[in-house]
Each structure stands twice: as C-alpha cells, then as structure tokens.
Amino acid sequence: MRERIAAELLAARERTAALTDCVEDPDLTAQHSPLMSPLVWDLAHIGNQEELWLLRNIGGRDPMRPEIDPLYDAFEHPRAERPTLPLLPPHEARAYAREVRGRVLDLLDASPMEGDPLLSGGFAFGMIAQHEQQHDETMLITHQLRSGPAALTAPAPPPAPADADALPAEILIPAGPFTMGTDTEPWALDNERPAHRIELDDFLLDTTPVRNGAYQRFIEDGGYRDERWWTPAGWEHRIRADLTAPLFWSREGGQWLRRRFGVTEPVPEDEPVLHVSWYEADAYARWAGRRLPTEAEWEKAARHDPVSGRSRRYPWGDGDPGPEHANLGQRHLRPAAAGSYPAGASPYGVRQLMGDVWEWTASDLRPYPGFRAWPYKEYSEVFFGPEYKVLRGGCFAVAPVACRGTFRNWDYPIRRQIFAGFRTARDPERG
Known part of the structure; x- marks a missing residue:
C-alpha cells in the first residue's frame, strides 16, 4: 500500500513539474483566461491542500505558512480574482510544495493504514494524489487556452x-x-x-x-x-x-x-x-x-x-x-x-x-x-x-x-x- 501511494504521489508531482517547468515565470503568473487560475496558483494550492489534509489533519503538525491559507482556498476567491492576490511567486511556490512533499513522504512511512477512517486503505493519501492530478488536468486546460507557441509535446x-x-x-x-x-x-x-x-x-x-x-x-x-x-x-x-x-x-x-x-x-x-x-x-x-x-x-x-x-x-x-x-x-x-x-x-x-x-x-x-x-x-x-x-x-x-x-x-x-x-x-x- 505504501509503495503504491508513494508511486502515485511521485507520478502526480512529476506531471505537475512538467506542466509548470515548460514555461517561463511570466506565463506562470499570467491569467490566460478568466475561466482559469494562473498556473502558479494551482502549484501552491496543490501544496497547501496536501499540507492541510496530510500534515495537519493526519500528522497533527503545526501550520507551515498559515498566512497563505486564505489565498489558496478555492471557495474564498473566484478564479477571475486570483491574479490580484499576493500569491507566492514561482520559486516560493515550488519550494513550498517541495517541502510539503518531503514531510508527507516521512509521514507516509510512519502512518498506520487503519484506525482513523481517513487512513483506512490510505484514503487521505489517495485523495491528495487524485487532487493533484485533477489540478494537473486543470493546468493542461490552461495550456490549451494559452496563446503563443506550443510549450508541450507528446x-x-x-x-x-x-x-x-x-x-x-x-x-x-x-x-x-x-x-x-x-x-x-x-x-x-x-x-x-x-x-x-x-x-x-x-x-x-x-x-x-x-x-x-x-x-x-x-x-x-x-x-x-x-x-x-x-x-x-x-x-x-x-x-x-x-x-x-x-x-x-x-x-x-x-x-x-x-x-x-x-x-x-x-x-x-x-x-x-x-x-x-x-x-x-x-x-x-x-x-x-x-x-x-x-x-x-x-x-x-x-x-x-x-x-x-x-x-x-x-x-x-x-x-x-x-x-x-x-x-x-x-x-x-x-x-x-x-x-x-x-x-x-x-x-x-x-x-x-x-x-x-x-x-x-x-x-x-x-x-x-x-x-x-x-x-x-x-x-x-x-x-x-x-x-x-x-x-x-x-x-x-x-x-x-x-x-x-x-x-x-x-x-x-x-x-x-x-x-x-x-x-x-x-x-x-x-x-
């Protein structure tokens, strides 16, 4: 179970990196359509949800950066407003998501997969892997809406x-x-x-x-x-x-x-x-x-x-x-x-x-x-x-x-x- 969870988390993060490393910082911070968030918002939101659910809820850890929680609450700020928020710049968003992930992998090694309903079958970890992949799909939609030359190939x-x-x-x-x-x-x-x-x-x-x-x-x-x-x-x-x-x-x-x-x-x-x-x-x-x-x-x-x-x-x-x-x-x-x-x-x-x-x-x-x-x-x-x-x-x-x-x-x-x-x-x- 732990091996599968780690593999799914790794696959999601590799895809997130591929979707955000293929463009320069101005493309990450721009809003390519009012229907979508800036890519840098999705990047930090992924890390923030992972911290909230796994490090705080499951691990009982203190908040790493509580001041950013409202910025990345999807229900508090509509997508059209997100470019006006004091979002983490790309280098900080990447560093934050990377630090959260490192702590989560440590937590995964120590967490039982039973008892708490959130841990039964690794549900909370699976929920977070799905959440990141769903935002990767959202970021791919943003790439489709983005103007300019192709940034992705397959x-x-x-x-x-x-x-x-x-x-x-x-x-x-x-x-x-x-x-x-x-x-x-x-x-x-x-x-x-x-x-x-x-x-x-x-x-x-x-x-x-x-x-x-x-x-x-x-x-x-x-x-x-x-x-x-x-x-x-x-x-x-x-x-x-x-x-x-x-x-x-x-x-x-x-x-x-x-x-x-x-x-x-x-x-x-x-x-x-x-x-x-x-x-x-x-x-x-x-x-x-x-x-x-x-x-x-x-x-x-x-x-x-x-x-x-x-x-x-x-x-x-x-x-x-x-x-x-x-x-x-x-x-x-x-x-x-x-x-x-x-x-x-x-x-x-x-x-x-x-x-x-x-x-x-x-x-x-x-x-x-x-x-x-x-x-x-x-x-x-x-x-x-x-x-x-x-x-x-x-x-x-x-x-x-x-x-x-x-x-x-x-x-x-x-x-x-x-x-x-x-x-x-x-x-x-x-x-």
Whole structure:
C-alpha cells in the first residue's frame, strides 16, 4: 500500500513539474483566461491542500505558512480574482510544495493504514494524489487556452484498429438491474458512494463517441442556426455567446481547422469531437434523432457484466488501466481515433468509455440514495442540483488514479474549455 501511494504521489508531482517547468515565470503568473487560475496558483494550492489534509489533519503538525491559507482556498476567491492576490511567486511556490512533499513522504512511512477512517486503505493519501492530478488536468486546460507557441509535446495516439470502420453504429444494452456506485473502491470519493441497485429499460448506445466528421455535418446542416434542436436555455446561450462551432475551431478556405496546444491543424474527421458544451451535445443529439444517455445508462454500459451480473471497476475488468485499454494520463495530447482501444471495450462491446474525451450525460448532479458527505461537504454536496451536468469516463488528460467506472465529474452546461465530447443514445422502437 505504501509503495503504491508513494508511486502515485511521485507520478502526480512529476506531471505537475512538467506542466509548470515548460514555461517561463511570466506565463506562470499570467491569467490566460478568466475561466482559469494562473498556473502558479494551482502549484501552491496543490501544496497547501496536501499540507492541510496530510500534515495537519493526519500528522497533527503545526501550520507551515498559515498566512497563505486564505489565498489558496478555492471557495474564498473566484478564479477571475486570483491574479490580484499576493500569491507566492514561482520559486516560493515550488519550494513550498517541495517541502510539503518531503514531510508527507516521512509521514507516509510512519502512518498506520487503519484506525482513523481517513487512513483506512490510505484514503487521505489517495485523495491528495487524485487532487493533484485533477489540478494537473486543470493546468493542461490552461495550456490549451494559452496563446503563443506550443510549450508541450507528446506523441500521437496509435492509429485506429483495422475493424474501427466496421463497428456497428450502436449497441443494445438490455433491460434489467445493475449495481451503480461503489462500497469497495478504497479511494472512491463521496459522490461515488454508496453502491445501489437500479433497474433500467433497454436502450441503444453509440459504440464510440461522436466523431468530428459527424459533428461537421450537424454544422453544415445549419444545426447552430436552427432553434428546433436547442433547449430554450441552450438557444439563449448560443445566441449570447455566438456559438457556431466547437471551441478552438475555425473555417478557412473551405476547411475546418483547430488550435491544439499552440498548433493550428486540420480537424481530423475520425477523432471524437472535443470542446463542446452540454448545450451543443444535446442539440446535436436532437438533430440526429437521438438523446444523451443518462448517467445510469452510461455506467451500466461501462461496468455491467451481463454474464456474471456484477459491476466491474472498469469496462475491461477489475485490473488497473494500461496503455492498451484507454487513452489516459496525458500520454497523448489529443483523443485517439473513434473505435480505438478494443482491449478496453465493455462486455457489451462499447468502446472508449474510458479516456479520450469526457462524455456529457443527460443527468444533473445528484446524490445517490444514502449519500453521506465525507470527508468534507465542499467536495460534492455544495454542487448538487440542476445547475451542473454530469460527465463520465475521463479524457486523455485524466490520470488513471482519478478515473474509474464510478468516477463522477460535473460542470456547468455552458463549459467548453474542458476536454469534453459525448456519445448519443436512443430508446428501441416498441412494437
């Protein structure tokens, strides 16, 4: 257990360093979008949360720098205000995070992994590893919003397998019960709990996420100009924000181009569409005569094994993700072609439910029956309600430690800077 915790903490810190060492200090302190914090805020916030939860809560240590706590409280200062705060400069932020980590590794060697619920199964350490990787994803979003030449590079994902074009467009998920959520995943967060049985009708689900080429047909058919396909709130937002295509797309010389981490390139038609809001995903689904899947439908398609009747940790089984299963962990800076990763398919044959793009669902963020906020209300409880839509499955920017079949993400339906796409569903025709 300690070896795994140390490895996850090390992997997260290596990624944090890669995201912050690749640019000069002015880029770290600048706010590249009012939607995002300066990178240097994320860097010190990571260290501050690690100190608060592990050194103070678990270790009983005195605060190292109590005067900075309010600066890095995510609920006290909205992102747009953070550049005006007296933040630690880059060299101090790095030194602070480094000192915290050194003390945490000493604490890890001495801490029992039982007794205190925060220590059972190494939960608090796992929570912090996930927290850092989630901020690494946030920092990667900031890199995508940043102007100027590319600061990050990564190899392209492997090409689609030979059978990608022959896959069925959709797969039937039969009616019946399944177990949603978890009681056994040691590092699962409160909104993933408790496990509960639910009954679903049968439905058909896209085998792969919606491709760029299909989304281009929606645009070319006037999808952004036709109010029929949009919810009233979605149409109002489309007009106000002047939405005409996914974020970072542009039309030049009859060709769709996209800007991706400082590089402008043709939009690849076979990749899952990226950087669309919930409103856009919902409008596309209506235009296609379909709908977005509910969160429960998504999870059943991803986890339910119809042979054994049990729910798996991941679509492919209970083993941790490998590079053959899914596009995770920032190995690549783009989604893989639709139909990729056959080894990661669910028992039903649905592909790419993990990695590549977060997938919008039709569901609002709600607590599960029997939900209990833990270890703090602000992780989930304050976000429950109709304002937030659930996303599932992770994306290429998500680390495996922060991605599993029960993991729930959420955001406002207007958000487009996140690495989000979608797949669609429909009800079978009833005789």
